[in-house]
Amino acid sequence: MQITVNGKSVQTREGITVTELLVEQKVKTPEYVSVELNGEILDRETFPATVVPDGATVEFLYFMGGGAR
Amino acid sequence: MTLDNEQIERYSRQILLREVGGKGQEKLLASRVLLVGAGGLGSPAALYLAAAGVGTLGLIDGDRVDRTNLQRQIAHFTPDIGTPKVESAAAKLAALNPGVKIETYTEHATADNILEIAGRYDFVIDGTDNFSAKFLINDACYFAERPFSHAGILRFDGQLLTVLPGRTACYRCLFGGPPPAGAVPSCSQAGVLGSMAGVIGCLQATEALKCLLGAGELLTDRMLIFEALALRFREVKLRRNPRCPLCGENPTITTLVEADPVVCDLREARR
Numbered sequence: 001m002q003i004t005v006n007g008k009s010v011q012t013r014e015g016i017t018v019t020e021l022l023v024e025q026k027v028k029t030p031e032y033v034s035v036e037l038n039g040e041i042l043d044r045e046t047f048p049a050t051v052v053p054d055g056a057t058v059e060f061l062y063f064m065g066g067g068a069r
Numbered sequence: 070m071t072l073d074n075e076q077i078e079r080y081s082r083q084i085l086l087r088e089v090g091g092k093g094q095e096k097l098l099a100s101r102v103l104l105v106g107a108g109g110l111g112s113p114a115a116l117y118l119a120a121a122g123v124g125t126l127g128l129i130d131g132d133r134v135d136r137t138n139l140q141r142q143i144a145h146f147t148p149d150i151g152t153p154k155v156e157s158a159a160a161k162l163a164a165l166n167p168g169v170k171i172e173t174y175t176e177h178a179t180a181d182n183i184l185e186i187a188g189r190y191d192f193v194i195d196g197t198d199n200f201s202a203k204f205l206i207n208d209a210c211y212f213a214e215r216p217f218s219h220a221g222i223l224r225f226d227g228q229l230l231t232v233l234p235g236r237t238a239c240y241r242c243l244f245g246g247p248p249p250a251g252a253v254p255s256c257s258q259a260g261v262l263g264s265m266a267g268v269i270g271c272l273q274a275t276e277a278l279k280c281l282l283g284a285g286e287l288l289t290d291r292m293l294i295f296e297a298l299a300l301r302f303r304e305v306k307l308r309r310n311p312r313c314p315l316c317g318e319n320p321t322i323t324t325l326v327e328a329d330p331v332v333c334d335l336r337e338a339r340r
Contacts (some may be wrong), residue, residue: 006303012150025339028237029252029253030250032252032253034243034244034245036305036307041308041310043312044171044245045219059280059305061228061243061305062219062223062226062253063200063228063247063248063253064221064222064223064227064229065197065198065199065203065222065253065255065256066202
């Protein structure tokens with residue numbers, strides 16, 4: 001199935017969970033990434049049980065510091 | 070306040086704008102903006118706000134200028150190495166626009182000082198480099214009811230979000246709380262292209278000016294993601310999180326407390 005991850009079209013398997021998608025997309029520190037699925041910020045505890053639907057829009061939001069030092 | 074001839078000349082290019090005009094310029098001159106952090110983001114933001122004639126700028130930063138800062142923190146010059154950043158930045162701002170009042174705080178933002186300081190300003194710019202400070206600013210602006218601009222930069226990427234506390238999605242709506250110390254790379258570990266600070270810091274100044282003028286649409290309930298390598302701006306739509314620990318339906322954060330990274334580590338270890 002086709003989904004959109006961070007603005008890019010991605011081919012993945014049906015039934016994939018958010019946790020599995022984080023691994024498949026090689027996210028380095030999945031425990032510190034916020035995930036928005038079709039416009040909704042997900043609770044971290046729900047990642048393993050949440051299945052990504054066909055055509056979904058997924059955003060991985062990363063902590064980004066930077067600035068003063 | 071009425072503009073004198075010198076002010077009319079200095080600000081003529083923005084007075085020409087319908088969204089600014091003489092009235093808007095007077096509004097800017099009567100406005101107060103606080104910059105938390107006088108570094109990569111704070112430097113360009115402060116320079117443009119001073120140039121635009123924002124009447125009072127507050128600078129809070131406890132650091133001194135270091136040689137490694139000069140690659141991106143454009144308010145500081147080589148002879149400033151060793152000088153407190155707020156003094157170094159204040160000197161440049163005063164030279165650029167003597168009509169702007171600069172208030173300096175040579176200290177880091179903490180739970181003890183930031184609420185009171187933020188309350189004295191109309192808009193706050195988060196130009197800090199660490200997550201406990203970013204959450205502290207988010208929370209302080211919520212309790213002080215002050216609009217603010219969040220931003221972060223790393224490597225070739227940047228992110229930006231404007232928050233109207235209690236009305237639009239806040240930093241905690243997205244991220245909950247800070248990561249344990251060292252869990253997420255910082256600019257000093259992972260590097261950053263200097264011009265990223267310029268791009269994102271200038272956008273923060275733009276949001277501050279728009280907010281003060283009441284012009285246009287602020288970057289609220291949407292996060293701007295800037296990817297310099299692809300030279301692409303993306304927008305992620307956001308909405309307030311009902312489970313947000315600060316501004317959600319059942320808040321667990323009811324007073325201003327600074328996150329202690331050690332405590333976060335312990336909490337992680339217990340999981």
